[in-house]
Amino acid sequence: MRDDIPRRSASVLDLIGRTPLVEVTRFDVGLCRLFLKLESANPSGSIKDRPARAMIEAAEASGRLKEGGTVVEATAGNTGVGLALVAARKGYRTVLVVPDKMSREKILHARALGAEVVLTRSDVGKGHPDYYQDLAEAIAAKTPGAIYVNQFANPANPGAHEATTGPEILDQLQGDVDAVVVGVGSGGTLTGVGRYMRCASPKTEMVLADPAGSVLAPYVETGAMGQAGSWAVEGIGEDFVPPNCDLSLVKKAYSIADPESFATARELLRLEGVLAGSSSGTLLAAALRYCREQTRPKRVVTFVCDSGAKYLSKVFNDAFLAQEGWLGRKATGTVRDVVVNRFDEGAEIFVRPTETVASAFARMRAADISQLPVIEDGRVVGIVDESDLLDALAAGADAKRVFGQPVGEVMTRELETVSADAPVEELLPLFARNLVPLVMEGGAFLGLATRIDLINYYRVRDR
Numbered sequence: 429m430r431d432d433i434p435r436r437s438a439s440v441l442d443l444i445g446r447t448p449l450v451e452v453t454r455f456d457v458g459l460c461r462l463f464l465k466l467e468s469a470n471p472s473g474s475i476k477d478r479p480a481r482a483m484i485e486a487a488e489a490s491g492r493l494k495e496g497g498t499v500v501e502a503t504a505g506n507t508g509v510g511l512a513l514v515a516a517r518k519g520y521r522t523v524l525v526v527p528d529k530m531s532r533e534k535i536l537h538a539r540a541l542g543a544e545v546v547l548t549r550s551d552v553g554k555g556h557p558d559y560y561q562d563l564a565e566a567i568a569a570k571t572p573g574a575i576y577v578n579q580f581a582n583p584a585n586p587g588a589h590e591a592t593t594g595p596e597i598l599d600q601l602q603g604d605v606d607a608v609v610v611g612v613g614s615g616g617t618l619t620g621v622g623r624y625m626r627c628a629s630p631k632t633e634m635v636l637a638d639p640a641g642s643v644l645a646p647y648v649e650t651g652a653m654g655q656a657g658s659w660a661v662e663g664i665g666e667d668f669v670p671p672n673c674d675l676s677l678v679k680k681a682y683s684i685a686d687p688e689s690f691a692t693a694r695e696l697l698r699l700e701g702v703l704a705g706s707s708s709g710t711l712l713a714a715a716l717r718y719c720r721e722q723t724r725p726k727r728v729v730t731f732v733c734d735s736g737a738k739y740l741s742k743v744f745n746d747a748f749l750a751q752e753g754w755l756g757r758k759a760t761g762t763v764r765d766v767v768v769n770r771f772d773e774g775a776e777i778f779v780r781p782t783e784t785v786a787s788a789f790a791r792m793r794a795a796d797i798s799q800l801p802v803i804e805d806g807r808v809v810g811i812v813d814e815s816d817l818l819d820a821l822a823a824g825a826d827a828k829r830v831f832g833q834p835v836g837e838v839m840t841r842e843l844e845t846v847s848a849d850a851p852v853e854e855l856l857p858l859f860a861r862n863l864v865p866l867v868m869e870g871g872a873f874l875g876l877a878t879r880i881d882l883i884n885y886y887r888v889r890d891r
């Protein structure tokens with residue numbers, strides 16, 4: 429057998445850690461060399477498998493977690509998925525408290541591993557009973573045999589990185605590492621890797637990559653604790669300094685705004701072929717800035733904290749970027765701004781009148797939309813929406829026949845149009861009449877304007 433292929437493992441838990449390192453070669457890194465540690469290669473797809481296993485095994489070793497016990501945690505998603513994996517393998521129940529801005533993929537993943545997921549608000553702070561950490565602690569306190577894992581203060585979290593992540597990095601780079609760029613969610617990676625480097629490689633600087641809106645980078649750079657804002661990147665950034673986060677280890681910090689984090693993650697996939705999540709975009713953006721600022725060659729490491737497969741519907745979805753206002757379209761205050769899927773950019777999802785109701789419905793479901801333009805020879809000839817489909821089904825015919833009917837037979841032919849140059853307020857009376865207007869630019873169809881698009885328009889305009 430070839431000795432570079434790992435031997436078979438008795439459990440998937442033995443596949444946690446020993447992740448690969450790959451050099452970044454298609455980005456401008458100035459005088460430096462930049463390496464990515466692919467924590468996305470862990471069994472549940474993130475860096476959090478390491479502390480998840482360590483925290484559960486520490487609770488077992490201390491006798492707090494026994495057979496039939498329950499693991500409760502407040503989590504942005506990845507810690508929960510890691511805990512759910514380890515708990516499932518070991519036979520424990522898992523309850524996760526998750527703030528509602530977190531991606532669908534992570535919640536589905538945790539539930540599929542058998543975890544119970546309690547969704548809570550993401551618009552309240554520490555001390556509020558609905559704040560995810562307070563709620564998780566309360567659930568653990570009233571559940572017999574339960575432990576509250578508390579990644580924010582649990583010493584086994586940084587301990588896992590001190591024992592494994594740090595040594596692996598130094599080993600993979602033959603003991604020569606000038607800087608490690610990390611994000612902070614709980615602070616486990618920063619504190620664990622930072623402590624290890626302080627002893628094993630004192631020259632190694634710890635660099636913080638933080639989403640703009642988080643209090644951490646401003647605190648490191650100015651010493652002032654500001655008010656937290658909000659950010660879309662998941663898993664990193666804080667509104668407080670967690671007990672596990674030793675900021676004294678940080679040499680330099682960068683605040684990275686969401687659009688740059690998302691764009692960098694997309695560029696990483698396009699240029700290097702590495703599928704990474706949004707926080708990895710933040711880390712890479714900060715690492716690139718650090719590298720380009722150096723006046724002598726340095727060896728720098730950062731992380732792919734988790735797989736981009738967890739964010740296909742966000743980071744790698746143009747409609748999501750358009751909704752956030754990150755596609756570089758200029759704001760004009762007109763109806764044009766409300767159109768998310770632009771027909772002229774090839775993005776509008778549509779159906780032909782000769783196609784079946786089943787096809788129309790499949791496209792609506794897949795794109796999570798309630799209506800489709802019906803297009804023939806590049807011209808809009810109708811609209812089909814949920815009520816058209818329901819009306820056809822309610823008319824009593826058997827559903828199989830309705831789904832086999834051509835869309836042309838069930839669509840609405842009366843079309844309401846609105847000019848792309850009209851002020852957005854002109855949409856309101858149309859929506860009041862339950863119409864879905866076609867937005868026209870001159871004689872050309874630009875896309876549909878719907879209620880949810882307008883709601884989102886106001887959210888983004890005034891944030």
Ligand code: PMP
Binds near residue numbers: 476504612617618
């Ligand atoms: N990136 C992602 C995607 C995460 O989920 C987390 C953990 N919340 C981190 C980075 C940061 O790791 P840590 O908790 O060790 O600070």
